[in-house]
Amino acid sequence: MIAFVLRRLLQSISVMLVVGLIAFSLFRFVGDPINNMVGQDTGDKDRAELRQELGLNDAFVVQFARFVGNATKGEFGVSFRQGRKVSTLIAERLPATLELSLTAATLALLVGVPLGVYTGLRRESPLSKLILALSLVGVSLPTFLIGILLILLFSVVLGWLPAFGRGDVVQLGWWSTGFLTRSGLRALVLPAVTLGLFQMTLIIRLVRAEMLEVLRTDYIKFARARGLANRAINFGHALKNTLVPVITITGLQLGSIIAFAIITEQVFQWPGMGLLFIQAVAFVDIPVMAAYLMLVAFVFVVINLIVDLLYYAVDPRLRIDRALAGGHGG
Amino acid sequence: MTVPSNRPPLLQLEHLRVEFPSRHGTLTAVDDVSFEIAEGEVLGVVGESGAGKSITGAAIIGLIEPPGRIAGGRVLFEGERIDDLPYEKLRRIRGKRIGTIFQDPLTSLNPLYSIGRQLIETILTHTSLSPREARQRAIDLLSEVGIPSPAQRIDHYPHQFSGGMRQRVVIALALCANPRLVIADEPTTALDVSIQAQIIAVLKKLCREHGTAVMLITHDMGVIAETADRVAVMYAGRVVEVGPLREVVKHPRHPYTVGLMGSIPTLRGSRARLAQIDGSMPRLNRIPPGCAFHPRCPRAFERCEHERPELINDGPSWTSCWLYAPLARTGSDG
Amino acid sequence: MAEERLAPLPAGAFRAALFRAWDSDICYSFRRSPVTVAAAAATLLIFAGAGFAPWVAPHDPFDLATVSLLDARNPPAWLPGGSWEFPLGTDNLGRDILSTILYGSRVSLVVGFASIIFAMVLGVSLGLVSGYLGGFVDALIMRVAEVQLSFPAILVALLVDGIMRGIVPREYQDQLAEDVLILSIGLSFWVQYARTVRGSTMVEKSKEYVQAARVIGRHPAAIMLRHVLPNVMGPVLVIATINLALAIITEATLSFLGVGVPPTEPSLGTLIRIGNDFLFSGEWWITIFPGAVLVLLVLAVNLLGDWLRDALNPKLR
Numbered sequence: 001m002i003a004f005v006l007r008r009l010l011q012s013i014s015v016m017l018v019v020g021l022i023a024f025s026l027f028r029f030v031g032d033p034i035n036n037m038v039g040q041d042t043g044d045k046d047r048a049e050l051r052q053e054l055g056l057n058d059a060f061v062v063q064f065a066r067f068v069g070n071a072t073k074g075e076f077g078v079s080f081r082q083g084r085k086v087s088t089l090i091a092e093r094l095p096a097t098l099e100l101s102l103t104a105a106t107l108a109l110l111v112g113v114p115l116g117v118y119t120g121l122r123r124e125s126p127l128s129k130l131i132l133a134l135s136l137v138g139v140s141l142p143t144f145l146i147g148i149l150l151i152l153l154f155s156v157v158l159g160w161l162p163a164f165g166r167g168d169v170v171q172l173g174w175w176s177t178g179f180l181t182r183s184g185l186r187a188l189v190l191p192a193v194t195l196g197l198f199q200m201t202l203i204i205r206l207v208r209a210e211m212l213e214v215l216r217t218d219y220i221k222f223a224r225a226r227g228l229a230n231r232a233i234n235f236g237h238a239l240k241n242t243l244v245p246v247i248t249i250t251g252l253q254l255g256s257i258i259a260f261a262i263i264t265e266q267v268f269q270w271p272g273m274g275l276l277f278i279q280a281v282a283f284v285d286i287p288v289m290a291a292y293l294m295l296v297a298f299v300f301v302v303i304n305l306i307v308d309l310l311y312y313a314v315d316p317r318l319r320i321d322r323a324l325a326g327g328h329g330g
Numbered sequence: 331m332t333v334p335s336n337r338p339p340l341l342q343l344e345h346l347r348v349e350f351p352s353r354h355g356t357l358t359a360v361d362d363v364s365f366e367i368a369e370g371e372v373l374g375v376v377g378e379s380g381a382g383k384s385i386t387g388a389a390i391i392g393l394i395e396p397p398g399r400i401a402g403g404r405v406l407f408e409g410e411r412i413d414d415l416p417y418e419k420l421r422r423i424r425g426k427r428i429g430t431i432f433q434d435p436l437t438s439l440n441p442l443y444s445i446g447r448q449l450i451e452t453i454l455t456h457t458s459l460s461p462r463e464a465r466q467r468a469i470d471l472l473s474e475v476g477i478p479s480p481a482q483r484i485d486h487y488p489h490q491f492s493g494g495m496r497q498r499v500v501i502a503l504a505l506c507a508n509p510r511l512v513i514a515d516e517p518t519t520a521l522d523v524s525i526q527a528q529i530i531a532v533l534k535k536l537c538r539e540h541g542t543a544v545m546l547i548t549h550d551m552g553v554i555a556e557t558a559d560r561v562a563v564m565y566a567g568r569v570v571e572v573g574p575l576r577e578v579v580k581h582p583r584h585p586y587t588v589g590l591m592g593s594i595p596t597l598r599g600s601r602a603r604l605a606q607i608d609g610s611m612p613r614l615n616r617i618p619p620g621c622a623f624h625p626r627c628p629r630a631f632e633r634c635e636h637e638r639p640e641l642i643n644d645g646p647s648w649t650s651c652w653l654y655a656p657l658a659r660t661g662s663d664g
Numbered sequence: 665m666a667e668e669r670l671a672p673l674p675a676g677a678f679r680a681a682l683f684r685a686w687d688s689d690i691c692y693s694f695r696r697s698p699v700t701v702a703a704a705a706a707t708l709l710i711f712a713g714a715g716f717a718p719w720v721a722p723h724d725p726f727d728l729a730t731v732s733l734l735d736a737r738n739p740p741a742w743l744p745g746g747s748w749e750f751p752l753g754t755d756n757l758g759r760d761i762l763s764t765i766l767y768g769s770r771v772s773l774v775v776g777f778a779s780i781i782f783a784m785v786l787g788v789s790l791g792l793v794s795g796y797l798g799g800f801v802d803a804l805i806m807r808v809a810e811v812q813l814s815f816p817a818i819l820v821a822l823l824v825d826g827i828m829r830g831i832v833p834r835e836y837q838d839q840l841a842e843d844v845l846i847l848s849i850g851l852s853f854w855v856q857y858a859r860t861v862r863g864s865t866m867v868e869k870s871k872e873y874v875q876a877a878r879v880i881g882r883h884p885a886a887i888m889l890r891h892v893l894p895n896v897m898g899p900v901l902v903i904a905t906i907n908l909a910l911a912i913i914t915e916a917t918l919s920f921l922g923v924g925v926p927p928t929e930p931s932l933g934t935l936i937r938i939g940n941d942f943l944f945s946g947e948w949w950i951t952i953f954p955g956a957v958l959v960l961l962v963l964a965v966n967l968l969g970d971w972l973r974d975a976l977n978p979k980l981r
Contacts (some may be wrong), residue, residue: 015811026827136970140962142913142933144920145955148940152952156943218437225393225432226452226503227425236451237440244442256816263818266921267940278921281826289826296819316487317441 097272116207138201251307374558429504573647703967782850787857795865824848905969
């Protein structure tokens with residue numbers, strides 16, 4: 001058990017280092033950092049001095065080590081575009097994105113899993129076919145289009161919900177939350193549904209496919225041959241076996257919600273990190289891009305780790321045979 | 331219709347017919363199959379892969395996968411018809427009065443649950459024992475099938491057992507509610523040869539002790555020879571011969587059975603070469619008219635090509651071969 | 665006897681082959697499913713419209729001489745204020761929506777297809793190399809794949825796009841934007857192909873005929889190509905159809921976000937973005953029609969992909 005955790009931790013760290021390398025390379029090789037920071041009329045001598053001061057003449061490895069050291073402290077330098085510290089910018093925007101993502105993920109799971117199970121168990125019912133048809137449409141709708149349609153219906157036509165911004169927020173320490181105000185909650189509805197819908201349809205289809213696969217196995221056949229009640233078979237055996245592989249994939253999906261938030265934030269002008277990132281890409285604001293990258297990688301790695309640990313806890317085969325432990329990726 | 335025995339039949343199959351509609355036409359996997367199993371008796375059902383043995387077993391307990399369906403005939407268990415029962419009634423018979431053993435013990439057990447959980451769940455479904463009593467019964471069953479240290483191993487998971495041990499667990503699961511009949515579908519095929527004998531011994535012992543009848547489906551004549559009281563030989567979805575074990579093995583009537591017995595390698599006695607039946611069993615959608623075996627039969631004659639033979643009595647055996655029709659007997663063998 | 669069999673009539677043989685294909689399991693399941701046929705029809709329609717845009721479109725929306733602000737913001741023909749000259753209405757610059765949709769579909773489709781082909785070539789090659797060489801190369805490629813797989817395509821595409829933007833000198837950016845887009849989308853999709861092909865390659869590599877070939881002296885790689893490639897074509901095609909839908913969505917999303925194709929050659933995504941600004945003032949058609957076509961296209965491709973997957977899956981037959 002300990003060996004397993006240690007190994008996964010080491011893997012995670014190496015992934016972070018690789019991402020860090022990419023982020024760092026962005027700094028060094030994409031455009032000239034000096035050019036991005038100073039005006040055009042700064043003399044060459046000043047530039048050379050600045051270069052020396054910032055340590056840009058040191059060896060690659062030294063610079064990289066410095067970068068990593070700074071990164072672990074949350075120090076990413078100053079945004080080219082806004083001139084403010086990147087860490088401050090991120091801290092301001094992070095709560096918005098996290099609250100949105102969490103709400104969307106919860107929604108996707110709470111609705112997606114039961115629907116997926118239902119369509120797996122009752123394959124031929126008209127409701128199942130309807131849900132599947134809708135889920136197919138859901139997968140074909142790009143997230144931004146869903147957002148636009150929802151805005152059209154609920155903001156423009158019906159006028160029930162706001163289409164932009166986050167509403168009023170309450171400041172708790174450095175965290176600003178929209179959960180505690182009515183306008184904050186109302187502003188959360190459309191973006192959360194938009195963000196969660198795509199994930200939800202994916203979950204429905206995934207759970208259904210897994211369920212169908214499980215229902216075809218020999219142990220289900222044997223359970224039937226033993227005369228077990230349908231409820232015991234479907235919810236005792238089939239469900240548990242379905243959910244185990246679903247955990248991994250869903251976990252990874254949840255990580256990607258944070259990235260998909262980029263689109264939703266653009267559509268709804270939600271003041272989160274995604275919006276920040278878009279603006280950074282358009283402007284080639286390297287520090288922000290690098291910081292965002294590292295942060296997202298960190299979240300992914302943490303989620304992956306948790307999923308692996310969960311898997312380990314749920315699947316008894318992994319506990320004994322350590323050789324299997326690392327190898328289930330999709 | 332079948333061999334008269336001095337005990338009332340536990341299971342009766344009458345003209346059972348199982349069809350699978352498909353794009354290429356309707357495939358008849360089981361075609362007019364009739365036989366009986368008496369209480370406590372072991373009937374071996376033998377034949378090549380694809381002869382319809384497993385499907386017959388599945389049909390008895392109503393586990394044919396759609397679009398397959400029972401298209402004709404009747405299945406009677408303890409005198410009552412069970413092929414037309416609604417799902418719930420049939421479910422109550424499964425496990426409790428008819429047990430089943432499948433071929434692959436690894437995939438028959440849910441890998442995420444301990445074997446104790448799977449045993450206790452089955453016991454609780456079919457009996458009115460309390461959970462604690464059920465657990466004790468499970469432990470007793472495990473020791474009956476020969477699992478060492480059952481009180482500890484009951485909480486282990488399937489992957490922690492070897493193949494032979496797993497199949498013993500499967501046997502325990504099939505027998506835990508004390509059924510009157512067990513359908514064993516290729517119970518030893520997936521196991522090492524050295525383990526096969528052990529498993530068969532366990533099965534035999536338990537069934538003898540509890541008076542359970544067995545329908546032993548296999549393509550391995552060696553297993554049949556060890557275990558069965560009577561044998562039914564199937565070919566292309568039909569029964570070609572039924573009779574007591576000694577009769578069928580020593581005095582096979584049907585030419586297919588003759589070929590089957592002749593193709594068994596034996597350590598005793600010298601045989602110059604293994605006999606072999608030319609050709610292969612026809613595919614289900616290309617079954618020849620008349621007797622299904624006639625294209626490969628060394629003794630086929632004109633009647634075999636047009637008329638499908640029914641089961642004809644010849645001494646203690648029954649065989650579906652025109653060679654044994656009362657008037658056409660040429661007295662060539664016995 | 666032999667001569668008779670050696671020279672069948674070419675026309676007859678072709679007809680016979682066609683009939684066999686028509687009667688095969690794949691075509692059969694295709695014909696049996698009305699939804700799939702409808703999907704195929706819709707896809708063909710959009711492809712045809714996009715492909716023949718210059719001839720089919722009633723106007724050329726990019727010829728500034730024909731576009732006039734006086735026509736701007738006209739509603740579709742069946743609403744008051746509209747006319748059949750602009751069947752689906754006009755946008756804020758006076759361009760005919762139907763025409764912009766036709767041209768826009770073209771861009772969307774070209775980028776979508778090109779990026780998938782790129783991803784396929786890259787992924788299949790890397791998969792073959794990785795599976796065949798094994799060892800360090802394999803481990804390296806698979807590590808990269810694993811890391812990349814945890815990031816959604818959109819993020820990878822955005823990243824590559826951003827990097828390119830930083831590297832490519834400003835003068836060439838508009839010209840190369842489309843190629844950069846294809847590159848970035850393609851780079852975000854190669855992993856699935858690589859994994860599938862790698863798996864099959866490893867299976868084939870361990871088979872005896874490869875050892876035998878080595879003994880004879882033939883280069884095993886060539887033989888593996890002959891055997892591995894046909895085996896993986898099925899799954900690769902299925903992946904490609906699913907990915908095509910995703911690629912089209914990704915391109916539309918990137919264009920919507922403003923980092924996709926340049927505004928001089930708008931794709932469906934760009935059109936939707938432009939129209940978005942006019943939602944609140946009631947001119948819904950500028951965004952809804954391109955949106956509808958996008959959805960239809962992706963839906964049709966998804967349906968085809970679903971059908972292809974079911975048709976090629978031996979377990980379901």
